[in-house]
Amino acid sequence: MxxxxxxxxxxxxxxxxxxxxxxxxxxxxxxxxxxxxxxxxxxxxxxxxxxxxxxxxxxxxxxxxxxxxxxxxxxxxxxxxxxxxxxxxxxxxxxxxxxxxxxxxxxxxxxxxxxxxxxxxxxxxxxxxxxxxxxxxxxxxxxxxxxxxxxxxxxxxxxxxxxxxxxxxxxxxxxxxxxxxxxxxxxxxxxxxxxxxxxxxxxxxxxxxxxxxxxxxxxxxxxxxFSDVPLKLINYVGAISIIIGLLYGFIMMFNQFTTVIFATSALFVLSGMIMLGMGIIGNYLFRTFDASKHRPxxxxxxxxxxxxxxxxxxxxxxxxx
Incomplete structure (x- = not known):
């Protein structure tokens, strides 16, 4: 006391x-x-x-x-x-x-x-x-x-x-x-x-x-x-990417013009998701790398x-x- x-x-x-x-x-x-x-x-x-x-x-x-x-x-x-x-x-x-x-x-x-x-x-x-x-x-x-x-x-x-x-x-x-x-x-x-x-x-x-x-x-x-949730979110991002890809293939069978527009949008969306996932993984990897140097x-x-x-x-x- x-x-x-x-x-x-x-x-x-x-x-x-x-x-x-x-x-x-x-x-x-x-x-x-x-x-x-x-x-x-x-x-x-x-x-x-x-x-x-x-x-x-x-x-x-x-x-x-x-x-x-x-x-x-x-x-x-x-x-x-x-x-x-x-x-x-x-x-x-x-x-x-x-x-x-x-x-x-x-x-x-x-x-x-x-x-x-x-x-x-x-x-x-x-x-x-x-x-x-x-x-x-x-x-x-x-x-x-x-x-x-x-x-x-x-x-x-x-x-x-x-x-x-x-x-x-x-x-x-x-x-x-x-x-x-x-x-x-x-x-x-x-x-x-x-x-x-x-x-x-x-x-x-x-x-x-x-x-x-x-x-x-x-x-x-x-x-x-203190959280691994951002890493787990990458799994969901991957699932969304697959859905977008399947949807793109379905639309392509019916309308060529719509396909061009959708393909352009999907490209940006998928690229953004990939970069986001890489950034999240990069943050975790950097913390590991930084700790491994054993600097004061x-x-x-x-x-x-x-x-x-x-x-x-x-x-x-x-x-x-």
Whole structure:
């Protein structure tokens, strides 16, 4: 059972957040000041091109609980989360975005559930403020499709905002997938899980770091990691192709003109089906090929604050008492 002197790690992936990172740090530090638990803030800079890392390092001189991981280049949001939880020392680890669309005020509710015996407490979004209608529709559609076709139970309307117990973090840290889909992996490892509901806020500064291209890639990673349904769909595509071929042969016996039109349309349809099938198979093959290279998932250029922090964890907890 977690005690009142628990250490909570907050992992925050950062990519070009110069416009709002100082505000994020001040809000989090103000929040931490009034909490019963000890906190460490782990910022993982995912190859930012702006002054994000400079501002975080500057804030570290003011706040001793700030830790920094700096990637050598942009490796992606999911790998930034992965690195952060591996470096976290907390009895529990909270993952949240650095734009604070997921508000810190939800964390005490997560901790309450954790103290009640839950190992994972994920945030379930009731509303998504400040996002376009297109993004809301596509996100809602993706979560429901993923929930229906995946071979694990991935909760609806949940992102990466969640609290995880130390044993869950230790288990996740052992996984070595080149393109991890973290929220799927958290469901995959199991343990006792529950949710807290909240309203996602509008971004205070800057712009989203998840354009359509990255959203599409994340969706693809999720589908190919936790479902074989896309592969099975190729069988249905093949059956449809056979039906079209038979229909083409039947029409050709009766009307030459119609046959030309139908043949042209069928050619495009069949070509598209073949390309779609090859693309689906290619995605699965690439994940296998990528894993076979055994490259490190990411490269860390610098890290700050971790060594001294490890030495002082017991002191922090004793002082709290």
């Amino acid at each position: 977690p005690n009142n002197q628990a250490l909570i790690s907050i992992v925050l992936p950062v990519f070009n957040e110069e416009a709002g990172i100082n505000n994020t740090i001040e809000i989090l530090e103000k929040f931490i000041k009034y909490q019963a638990e000890q906190y460490e803030l782990i910022f993982v800079d995912d190859g930012s091109k702006d002054k994000s890392i400079e501002l975080i390092n500057k804030a570290q001189n003011k706040y001793s609980n700030i830790k920094v991981i700096e990637f050598s280049r942009n490796f992606g949001h999911q790998l930034a989360i992965t690195a952060g939880i591996r470096y976290a020392n907390g009895d529990a680890v909270v993952v949240m975005d650095a734009d604070l669309q997921d508000p810190p005020s939800v964390i005490p509710n997560m901790i309450q559930k954790w103290r009640a015996g839950y190992d994972v407490v994920y945030g379930k979004r009731l509303v998504r403020e400040g996002e376009t209608l297109f993004k809301k529709i596509t996100a809602k559609t993706f979560y429901r499709v993923m929930h229906r076709i995946s071979n694990i139970d991935i909760p609806l309307d949940t992102g990466d905002f969640r609290l995880m117990d130390r044993k869950v973090v230790n288990t996740l840290s052992k996984l070595k997938e080149p393109e991890p889909f973290v929220r799927g992996l958290v469901s995959w490892v199991g343990f006792k899980q529950t949710s807290v509901q909240y309203e996602r806020q509008e971004r205070l500064a800057g712009e989203t770091k998840y354009p359509l291209s990255k959203m599409t890639r994340l969706a693809s990673d999720g589908l190919t990691s 998932q990411y490269v860390i250029a610098n890290s700050y604050g971790f060594q001294s922090h490890r030495k002082n964890i017991k002191t922090l907890k004793q002082n709290k008492g």
